[in-house]
Every structure is written in structure tokens, then in C-alpha cells.
Amino acid sequence: MAVAGAFWLATMVPMTSAGVGAGLEALRGDWPRAGGGTTRAGNVTADPSPDAPYAFTGTAGQAVVAFDPCDPVRYVIAEQGRPDGSDELVFEAVDDVAAATGLDFVYEGLSSERPSTDREKYQQALYGDRWAPVLIAWSGPAEVQALEGPAAGLGGSTPVKAGSQPWIYATGQVILDAPQLGPLLGDRDGAGVVRSVIGHELGHVAGLAHVGDPDQLMNPEAGEVAVFAAGDLEGLSVLGRGSCVAEY
DSSP, X not given: OGGGOOOBOOOOOSOOSXXXXXXXXXXXXXXXXXXXXXXXXXXXXXXXXXXXXXXBOOBTXXXXXXXXXXXXXXXXXXXXXXXXXXXXXXXXXXXXXXHHHOOOEXXXXXXXXOOOTTOOSOOHHHHOSSOOOEEEEEEOTTTOGGGOTTBOEEEEEEEEOOTTSOOEEEEEEEEEEHHHHGGGXXXXXXXXXXXXXXXXXXXXXXXXOOOSOTTSTTSSBOSSOOSOOHHHHHHHHHHTTOOOXXXX
16 A cells, blocks of 8 residues: 555535534435345454544534434445446445444445535435435546545535434535546555545545544545554444434
């Protein structure tokens, strides 16, 4: 991984078109709870540890915000701009998050949607009468200004709240810097760096924040850590035990 140098990983949480406040009311509806895609199983081998560092993004008044564990986390990959060989790295990173959290990630295929730091969480014309799925997209500074400079990726999720029920994540987004990361896919070490960036940003989508420990993947500087370490895994296991909610 050192062959590619160090990439600073930025996070933008939440990615939403308007400020999220205590009065936000979610769109209501009886969303489908299963089917419509392919479920992938992960294979994480490291052991979580309650003594290793981890941190959560959270929101005002609620330290831990997570996806509803009783519903699948649906995701799509933006079709345009994908470097050759990148899809499998995305699938591997999603597998790791699924295995560490116990959440059911369902791949719904390719999407024509383009990434945006102003992304709408509800896009009926594109995805139907439900929350938009998590979007994983490749872009660059020309399209997403936040990728200017050393940031190799952005990741985060949008929380929603209905009445007295807890905040949960409705959708999320990962934006990867194709000009920086695409050329690395040509060799194994470079692909490992790309894989770590994808995993890091998906950690943000799940609800993890940065930590200062350089031995954790959620440290903001990519280095020798290729996959989730003990603290990352402990935090992800907590995020997999979020609240099941009746209606959002």
C-alpha cells in the first residue's frame, strides 16, 4: 500500500439537501422489506475489541445513529465513470461492512444517478416511492468540488426522524476520486489502497467517525491499514444493533 503514498480521506456527514434539525419529519410509507436485489455475505476475520478506539458520527441529542437493522440497506453503483476492475473492490468492502454489522446489504445494480453533496434522499422518479438507495459513485474535482486537493473520497449518510422515534439513516453516499484512485487499480498494491479508501468511506456511511489511532482504518490518513481493525469492528458491531422502527 505504501507504493501509492498517503491519501487524506474526507468525510461529509450528513449528505443532505437541507440542514437536519430536530423537527425533521420523514416521508412515511410502507417500504418493501426484502427482495429486489442480490444479498452478499461478508468475510471479516479480525476480532472486535471493546478496548480499541472507535467513534460515531451521531447527531444532536443522539450519540449513535445507524441504519434500521430490520430493513435491508439497499445500494447502487453509479454507472458512469467507473474504472475498470472497481466494482469487485466495492463488493468486497460492502461485504466487510455487512459481516461486521450484521446488516443485510442488497445490491440493486447500476444507476444513472450522479453524485452530489446536495443529494436528495427521496428521488421518486429514479427509485420509486421509497428512500433512495445508498449511492457509490466515482467522480472528481470537476464534478464534486469537495474532492479538490488531497481528499480521495467522501462518505456519509442522511439521518431522518419521525416523531418520538429515534434517528435512523435513510440513505447514504460514497464519492470516490477517480483521477486519484483509478490509476492505482493496475497493480495489486494500488488496488489495496483503493480498497481501503472504499472501506473507510463505507465506514462513514454506516455511522463511524474518524479516530486518531493510526492502526484503525477509520484513521483519516490511508497508510498500512487495509481493512477494518479491532476498533473499527467493535464500532461497526454496535452500529448493527440499532433500533428497529415501525414507520419512516
